[in-house]
Amino acid sequence: MYAVTGASGQLGRLVIENLLGKVAPEKIVALARDPAKIADLKTRGITVRTFNYDSPSTLAPALEGVEHLLVISSSEVGRRTEQHRAVIEAAAVSGVTFLAYTSILHADTSPLGLAVEHLATEALLEKSGVPYALLRNGWYTENYTASAPIALQHGALLGSTGNGRISAASRADYAEAAAIVLTQANPAKAIYELAGDESFTLADFAQAITDISGKPVEYHDLPEAEYKAALISAGLPDWLAELLANSSARASGGALFDDSHTLSSLIEHPTTPMRSTLEKALQA
Numbered sequence: 001m002y003a004v005t006g007a008s009g010q011l012g013r014l015v016i017e018n019l020l021g022k023v024a025p026e027k028i029v030a031l032a033r034d035p036a037k038i039a040d041l042k043t044r045g046i047t048v049r050t051f052n053y054d055s056p057s058t059l060a061p062a063l064e065g066v067e068h069l070l071v072i073s074s075s076e077v078g079r080r081t082e083q084h085r086a087v088i089e090a091a092a093v094s095g096v097t098f099l100a101y102t103s104i105l106h107a108d109t110s111p112l113g114l115a116v117e118h119l120a121t122e123a124l125l126e127k128s129g130v131p132y133a134l135l136r137n138g139w140y141t142e143n144y145t146a147s148a149p150i151a152l153q154h155g156a157l158l159g160s161t162g163n164g165r166i167s168a169a170s171r172a173d174y175a176e177a178a179a180i181v182l183t184q185a186n187p188a189k190a191i192y193e194l195a196g197d198e199s200f201t202l203a204d205f206a207q208a209i210t211d212i213s214g215k216p217v218e219y220h221d222l223p224e225a226e227y228k229a230a231l232i233s234a235g236l237p238d239w240l241a242e243l244l245a246n247s248s249a250r251a252s253g254g255a256l257f258d259d260s261h262t263l264s265s266l267i268e269h270p271t272t273p274m275r276s277t278l279e280k281a282l283q284a
């Protein structure tokens with residue numbers, strides 16, 4: 001059986017849809033801390049189980065019958081290493097024969113603050129003895145398209161990325177790759193640096209908003225502290241503003257760039273162009 005944690009999340013749902021194209025629903029276990037959120041999957045023949053990273057003793061029983069497990073990294077930044085530790089320990093004592101984990105692009109060298117918990121999780125996996133693959137995901141294009149309406153409102157896109165190039169891909173691309181890796185017949189230990197085929201600067205992204213909408217949007221590059229302050233004044237909590245400003249500033253040195261084309265090789269087609277994802281977002 002193939003199981004996916006965080007199945008109620010945006011990536012998780014897309015992975016489940018991909019799995020449905022590869023294996024029978026009876027072979028899929030969707031794991032979520034709130035199973036009510038994915039009750040629709042049950043009606044499609046998928047097994048739905050409660051799986052809360054914060055309840056370690058419940059995790060191994062929830063993995064009964066699971067051979068290949070996709071661990072989608074938790075969204076609770078700052079608590080993730082301990083949460084992932086609980087999942088890895090449960091996998092190690094249950095029948096899981098292969099675990100794939102969604103890490104961050106170039107986790108071992110990434111200067112992003114976000115990489116710390118991912119790297120710690122990778123180390124836990126290595127120690128666990130469970131055969132594993134690392135899906136080191138680059139940025140979702142949707143991280144940027146989500147803020148396109150606000151940029152349009154103000155005619156300005158803010159960031160601290162300078163001329164740093166970002167090799168983003170759509171969530172759907174990463175989900176497709178995850179389903180492919182999870183359903184391999186004889187998965188081997190592997191590290192996949194996954195990123196988009198094309199890269200863009202935030203100035204390119206602002207230009208794309210302008211081109212698609214017909215309304216001018218300019219990119220304003222700010223020092224990290226000023227960008228953080230702008231995010232706080234827009235209503236973001238301090239921790240999230242810190243995290244976003246840190247990621248944006250570190251990306252100026254190329255931390256979110258990758259030209260290995262590993263993702264398109266794995267999914268056997270080009271990754272979704274930034275402009276396609278943006279067009280979809282602006283139509284929505």
Ligand SMILES: NC(=O)c1ccc[n+]([C@@H]2O[C@H](COP(=O)([O-])OP(=O)(O)OC[C@H]3O[C@@H](n4cnc5c(N)ncnc54)[C@H](OP(=O)(O)O)[C@@H]3O)[C@@H](O)[C@H]2O)c1
Nearest residue numbers: 006008009010011012033052053054073074075138139140
């Ligand atoms: N590469 C990127 O650009 C990027 C961007 C953002 C995030 N990420 C990472 O990639 C992950 C997946 O992305 P996404 O877009 O699918 O995020 P998402 O929509 O926020 O989904 C996060 C998932 O994690 C689950 N979760 C959180 N805490 C949990 C817990 N204690 N126990 C069990 N499940 C828990 C959530 O459950 P609920 O539905 O109950 O909340 C949800 O299913 C994120 O969690 C984050 O680690 C990557």
